[in-house]
Amino acid sequence: MNKIITIIAFAIALSLSAFSQDAPLQDYTGKYNFPEGSPVTSVELKMVDSVLMGESQMGPVTFKRMEGDMFSIVEHNGVAEFRRNADGKVVAVKVTVDTLVMEGTKEGAALRSIRFNPLSPLRIR
Numbered sequence: 302m303n304k305i306i307t308i309i310a311f312a313i314a315l316s317l318s319a320f321s322q323d324a325p326l327q328d329y330t331g332k333y334n335f336p337e338g339s340p341v342t343s344v345e346l347k348m349v350d351s352v353l354m355g356e357s358q359m360g361p362v363t364f365k366r367m368e369g370d371m372f373s374i375v376e377h378n379g380v381a382e383f384r385r386n387a388d389g390k391v392v393a394v395k396v397t398v399d400t401l402v403m404e405g406t407k408e409g410a411a412l413r414s415i416r417f418n419p420l421s422p423l424r425i426r
Contacts, residue, residue, distance in 0.1 A: 324370070326353045328391050329383055333405040341403065374398065386411055 326348060334343045344357040346364070353364040353372070364372040370383040370391070379398030386392045392410035396403045 324391075326351075326366075329353055329364070329372075331391075331410075332408045333394050334408060335403050335405040339403050339405075340401065344405070 330346045330348060330353070332343055332345045335341055341357045341359055344355045344362075346353060346355050348354070353366075355362045355364060355374075360376075362377060363375040364381060365375055366372050367380070370385065372381045372383070373379070374381055374396070377398045379396060382395045382397075383391050384393040384395065388411070390410060391407060393404065393406050396405070
């Protein structure tokens with residue numbers, strides 16, 4: 302019985318890991334709001350010709366998948382790490398550009414139980 306439970310738990314863990322690795326770019330689209338006082342108050346992510354693009358007060362940016370839910374922000378040499386809730390829905394993003402770190406939430410997303418990749422070098426603070 303313990304062997305079956307272990308196999309099921311392992312299969313679930315693999316499927317969650319695989320889900321974020323193969324997630325369609327459409328999962329990341331939407332508006333993300335950042336706290337008051339941030340250099341960028343919001344960013345709107347859209348698909349443009351099969352490329353994930355962001356638009357904010359700072360202008361357009363291109364998001365290029367590095368692995369899983371981690372993307373490079375091409376124009377600013379930065380990194381965006383998207384976070385998921387327990388249901389696997391993208392609900393937040395952590396943006397790092399040089400020493401600037403901003404965390405934003407996706408409009409209309411249920412934040413409870415945010416899930417992230419524990420092997421990622423970026424962590425929730």
